[in-house]
Amino acid sequence: MNRLSEITDLFARLASNLQTLDPKGGNEDQACDLSIAKLNQSLNLNENSRVRVLDTALSLMCFKAPQVFDSVIEYLVKTIVSVLSSSITCKVLRFQKEEVLRIGSVIPSHDCTELIEVCADVLGKLGGHGMLSHPLLCAVVKVAVSASHFRYVVQSTPIFEVKSTDWRITNVSKLLSHLPKEISFKSQEIPLRLLLWYLDPLILKEDVSQILQDAIRRPFLCLNVAFYERMDWRCILTCLVLSPAMFIETRALLHNWFLMTGLASVLELQIELVSLVLDVISRPMWWGIPMEVGSKLPFSQSYFPQKHHLLRTLAGPLSCDNFLRLVHSTSKTVSHARRHSDSTLKQAAIKAARIDHKSMWAMAMNFPDWFFFASPRSSAAAARYIAWILSPISESHQDLIVNCLTKISESWTLRQISSDNHYKGTAGYNKLKKPKFHDNKECHTVLKEYDCSYIQLWLKEFQDIYTMNWKITVNSSACCDAKSSSGISLHQNVLFRRIPLGILIGCSGGIKEDGCELLLHYAATGIIPPLAETRTAGLKDRRWGSRAQEDSITWTEKCNIKEAVAGACLVFRLTDVIEIMSVSLFENEESGVEFICRVKLRARKYLLSCMKKLLHFEIDEDGGGLLMLRDLCSRLIRWRHQGRDVFQDSMDLNDAIEALSHKLSSS
Structure with missing residues (x-):
């Protein structure tokens, strides 16, 4: 029959x-x-x-x-x-x-x-x-x-x-x-959702698109937590792990979407999926996959058949040695491409291959912590890596960016008082050293604390070096925080704007709170406010929502909701990166915890300014705003205890959490 x-x-x-x-x-x-x-x-x-x-x-x-x-x-x-x-x-x-x-x-x-x-x-x-x-x-x-x-x-x-x-x-x-929301491993059969993906790849595209839409609507959602707690998302993640071919297809799909749109949210989802797949294959039972199934999962090479040798470095610990290996690998690729670019047609094919989902650049974009790791290091290797990430297609643009970064570094160095500062000079590829992350005590004796006016002047110089000399543009929409276009200015690039965060990472103790606030605001929005608007008192000794605070009009209060969301997300993202970096930058755990807490203390004022703006956000009828504020509350509680809780007596932070909780309870 x-x-x-x-x-x-x-x-x-x-x-x-x-x-x-x-x-x-x-x-x-x-x-x-x-x-x-x-x-x-x-x-x-x-x-x-x-x-x-x-x-x-x-x-x-x-x-x-x-x-x-x-x-x-x-x-x-x-x-x-x-x-x-x-x-x-x-x-x-x-x-x-x-x-x-x-x-x-x-x-x-x-x-x-x-x-x-x-x-x-x-x-x-x-x-x-x-x-x-x-x-x-x-x-x-x-x-x-x-x-x-x-x-x-x-x-x-x-x-x-x-x-x-x-x-x-x-x-x-x-x-x-x-379709069931969960996967049953009792019979060890192929999950039904995975079969439907093979039957119709559009279903896979729809599943990924739905997750992306949720992530865009909820910018403060912690994706790794959501993938673990939401059974429908975990089911999709598990199916991707069980089928390396579907994972490769998903990664290519998100990468192409990113090249077409330039949306940071698309890249963030791709980064998270790569991280989670590597995590699942390393500890499958923690994700609910039984031992008999987990023991049969393929090795990482099946999920990353191209440039797998690079994956070992990118997924490894953040260290100077690994960073040098990474820079040598990328430099070797660029020099090889230069030698084999004979015809115009061949050049076009080579340029396209440099940024497709199989490229080394696409792999590196899935591990953005290395970009932050390079930013506080004034060396030829760091400058070359940053330039390659910002402009993977044009070697001439890379050279211009390297020169730009060198001048920017020299500009900051000339403004330093201490000759012992780690930003002085430029080292060769093989002389990369750990920067000296000064604590607060050292900053009072060695460095003076630079205020908002000083940081503002340096940021303007940072932009002028680019604007007046090179007018660099990116040939594709990759890495751009804007809609797809073939001529996006480099200073509109979200990663380009985050280069100055290297100062905050490497010298957080030497910059005053309002100076850190300006650095974060520029990295999040690309905006340098006028000097007159930055001369306001800090939040110290003022209660959240007090009359004195409301009477003072700061430049952060003039930002819109989109900029406030971007700013708060940047603070949370930066703290996560600092937490990862602290493991390899310091010899003992206590020093790493102090490093995290110091950056958090410097970023507190800017985060609270963004929160104050978000508290005026009107909750829409479909509940999207309510979910966003709930996610914000969860992220804020997690952020408060990252490293160590240093805000026990912080009245402004307590008042902010209380105001947010009140808004949620009354909605």
Whole structure:
């Protein structure tokens, strides 16, 4: 019974039995009795027979009508599942001296349209029989996935069915509403969602798009926590881990979206997925994957078949040695491309290959912590790596950016008092050293604390060096915090704006709180406010929402909601990076914790200014604003305890949390 007509006849019988029970009302016992009467009639020798076989058997075994009805449905579903499973075979076809191995269903692909349609109709009626819906759905999807795209007019003479995939676009979507939210590993079978991805790749695109839309609507959502706690997201992540091919497809999809849109949220999701997949394959049981399945997961090379040697460095600890290896690898690629760029056509192909999803640059973009690791280091290696990230296509632009970064570094160095400062001079590739991260005590004795006016002058010089001398533009929309365009200015580049954060990372103790606030605001928005608007008192000794605070108009209060969101997200992101960097930059844990706390103290004022703006955010009817504020509250609580809680007596932070909690409770 492998012909489609016989299988659809079974579905018709199942649908007929399900239809007997009216879901909109009526007496269930009467409906079941009617179904039994029909079954009884089919078992009798003829319509006039007085021998009631089924009635007698039911009376002797004390079965009730609903039990019989459920049994009829159950065994009919099991019969259909068995028939569908048996249609998938492995067979050797011989024609003259040739042999063809055919693995898959004997049902051709073009016949699966009707099969999916009747299955979707029956699944809708099996609502009260959830345990039966899943095996039936799995059986149909397996047949559709393994269905042959060839039809055989004569044995061993395959003809490709050109229209064989047209039905997928409109029919597979009918099965999506019946997908389970969780994955069951009891039978160690391929998850149903993964089968549907193979059946129709548009479903994968839709799943990734839905996650991306949620991440955009909720900018403060901690993605790694969400992927663990939300079962539907964890199911998607698990399917990506179980199928390296689908993970590669997803990474390529997000990378192409990023190149087309330049949206930072797209890149952030791609970064998080890469990190999570590496985490799942390293500790699968923590993610709910049983040991027998986790032990069979492939190695990282299966997920990153291109540039896998680079992955070992990028995914390794942040250290000077690893950074030098990374710079040498990228420099070698650039020099190789220069030697093999003969024709214009070949140059275009090489440039396109430098930024596609298989490129070394695409791999490096998935590990942005190295960019922050390079920013506080005034060396030729650091400048070269930053330039390569900012402009992966044009070598001439890279050289210009290196010169720009060198002048910027010299400008900052000339403004330093201490000759012992780690920003002085430029080291060679092999002389990269750890910068000296001064604590607050050292800053009072060695360095003076630079205020907002000083930082503002340096930031203007930072922009002028670029604007007056080179007018560098990026040839593609990659790395840009704007809509797709072929001529985005480099200073609009979100990563370019974050270069000055190297000062905050490497010399946080030598910059006053308002100076740090200006650095963060520029990195988040690209805006340098006028000097007159920066001369305001700090938040010290002023209660949150006090009259004195409300009377003072600061430049951060003039920012819009979008800029406030970007600013708060930057503070949280920077703290996460600092936490990762502290492990490799300091010899003991206590020094690393002090480093995290020092940066947090300097970033506090700017974060509170952003929060004050966000508290005026009107919550929309669909609850999107409410979710955003809830995520903000969760991130703020986590941020407060990162490293160590240094805000026990901070009245302004306590008042901010209280105001946020009050707004949430009253919504």
